[in-house]
Amino acid sequence: MIIVGITGGIGSGKTTVAKVFQDAYGIPVYIADDEAKRLMNDSKIIKQELIALFGENAYKEGKLNKTYLSQEIFNDKSKLEKMNAIVHPRVAQHFKNWVEEQDAPYVLKEAAILFESGSYKQCDYIITVTAPLSTRVERVLKRDNTTKEKVQSIVENQWSDEKKIELSNFVIVNKTFEKTREQVHETHSKILNLIG
Incomplete structure (x- = not known):
């Protein structure tokens, strides 16, 4: 089974992106x-x-x-x-x-600390989801009952986007849902081509 890791900093929208793969293409998603x-x-x-x-x-x-x-x-x-x-x-x-x-062309493993935990080593391909830091902080403040300081502390404990991108096969920039959906479609097609 081909394992595709999907990661991104807190608030980048990796779960939302994983859900698009699941809903649009029937790709099984494991949310670590x-x-x-x-x-x-x-x-x-x-x-x-x-x-x-x-x-x-x-x-x-x-x-x-x-x-x-x-x-x-x-x-x-x-x-x-x-x-x-x-x-x-x-x-x-x-x-x-x-x-x-699972019975699918590939599965997605969604994990916030895919790189930090070393579990990226078990993945055949990796997708990093990014979004501007201000957008990410805003999303987390809306979603979780937390403070800016706590979100900042989590950001500092995670690898930077640049470091993640270096080790990734695909990058999805998650700003607007429409654009994100297009990128998911492209990425899905590329993965299918790679795995033949």
């Missing part, structure tokens, strides 16, 4: 962040390891305490690395199992 959150809530092993790392406050009424965790990792980079070391291998295994069940 959503699956990670689901596994953090459902996996007993992950729960035990996160409680061992962050204490009982990691979960509130049996559900992941995202507010508490984001404060913990916001102030301590080593805790973020340890949390990723717990979660990422399980997400990778889950993804592998998911891929085996």
Whole structure:
């Protein structure tokens, strides 16, 4: 199965772009962040390891305490690395199992930190979605109940667009939906040509 990674900085619109591939061309999409959150809530092993790392406050009424965790990792980079070391291998295994069940010319793996986590190495091709920083910040402020400072901090923890583009096969500039849809169509056609 051909695996196409799709990534982009926070607020770039990678999920929206992935959805166009799914809706217009029937391409299966695996959203790594959503699956990670689901596994953090459902996996007993992950729960035990996160409680061992962050204490009982990691979960509130049996559900992941995202507010508490984001404060913990916001102030301590080593805790973020340890949390990723717990979660990422399980997400990778889950993804592998998911891929085996798909029947399509290729699948999309959407991940915010595709490069940072090293999971880009499992992809045959990579699409980076970009948008102007001001647009991205605006989108995230609208979407999440957060502050400009927090968004800025996330931006600083992610690779720059330039660095991502260097390692990407395709770039989609997500400014207007119409233009984005055209770029998705072109990219889909190019991928089909590449995989023959």
